[in-house]
Amino acid sequence: MKDFVSVIITAYNRQKYLGYALNSVLNQTLDKDKFEIVVITNFEFNKPNYKNIIDIYDNQEYLGEKIYKGLHESKGDIICLLDDDDMYREDKLERVTSFFKTFYPIYYHNNFVTIDDKGNEIKIIEEYLKIPPYASFNLPEFTLAIENNRKTDIRNLLKLNVNFNSSSICVRREILENNAQYLRKIKAVIDSFIFYSSLLLEGNILLDPARLTYYRIHTLQTSSGNTKNIKEYKDSFSNLFKKAVEDFYIITEMLNGKINENILEIVNEELLRYKLLYKIFSGNNILIKTKFNIHLLNYYLLSLLPTFLGNLYIKDQYNRTKKVRSFQVKSSNIF
Structure with a gap:
């Protein structure tokens, strides 16, 4: 469906934050008939009473297969991803659909707020190893539209955080459908996979400085290390x-x-x-x-x-x- 948004939420062995992620999508300012939520988990959860929620059980650990199954059951032309421990700002989907109608990007990435386990905003005061290791936590202060994605300086784009944090990424459906055979094999770096997949289709890349995602750093997080000990x-x-x-x-x-x-x-x-x-x-x-x-x-x-x-x-x-x-x-x- 044109300009209809499918939000794919994935969770594996972690129920603690899923309710916050779901509510952040349900509370969007975008009309409810313009988006759906597809949730892929390996556990039962309290499903909100909302007609446009599709829940899929999948015990596969790896992200690629989960997202593939979510894509298969979804109908949106715009696919947005959300990790179970992250959240959206309430106006994210409204802004995303507006940008897709105006700039026609095939790949969109917004900036994000970093929060702790309890939802308090935190500031990254020094660098530490993460996936990807070179990622910055800040985009430019202006919207950046790259009109020819296949001829731009990819190294500079990577420095701008363009392939970090899947919860900040939205793409045209065909980006994932065209590369589904590879998507299903991806275990961890789904954000990098989607970015590089987008380079196989000519089109615009859009970097949005608005902090529309809440990116949670916590003890059990995989992308910055388990800090229990x-x-x-x-x-x-x-x-x-x-x-x-x-x-x-x-x-x-x-x-x-x-x-x-x-x-x-x-x-x-x-x-x-x-x-x-x-x-x-x-x-x-x-x-x-x-x-x-x-x-x-x-x-x-x-x-x-x-x-x-x-x-x-x-x-x-x-x-x-x-x-x-x-x-x-x-x-x-x-x-």
Whole structure:
């Protein structure tokens, strides 16, 4: 359906925040007959009394298959994603539909507010490892429309956060449908997959500075490390980076022969970055058959450290992450 929005919410083994995510969509200012909600979980939940909610049971851990099943059951021309622990600002979908009608993007990304476990806004006061490691938490202060997505400087776009946080991404339906065979194989980095998928279809990319998503940082979060204790922090990142390596092989397979060499070079750089990060956090050797990349010098050096020095580095990252999570901008709760 043209300009109809399907919001796909995914949750796996985590019920704590799902109600907040659902309510943030139900409370949208956009007319209720202009969007639907598709929820994919592996548990039962209290389904709101709203006709346009489709719930799907799926015990598959990996994101790609969940989103594929949600896409199959949805009818929207515009697909927006929402993680179960994130939320939308009440005017997000109204703004998104307006922008899609005005700018006709195939890929849209909005800015976001970072919140803690209780919903308090927090400020990122120093960098720490995350997926992707180079992501900034701020977009430019103006709406940026890229009219030819296949000829733009992708490296600069990545620095602008364009492929980070799937809860800030909306795309035209065909982006996912055209690459469904690869989508189903993606385990973790769904945001990067969708961004690179969009480069296979000519069209506009739109970066919106409005902070329309609440991105939650909490103890059990996968994209910035489990901070229950340092062992779980290390293991959670090791597992995540391993999945990211596997995902980027899928992305490379999808793009090979269909896109210019400059973009493939950047994708291979991302693959190598995650290989090095996996080696740093797991301590396992991993086959690296590629030429040296100056952009990854720090990762090369870290991967060559003796085990005890590598563990000191990881401990420092763990402590910095916990420090970031404890710093609140304001005490009032946004819920």
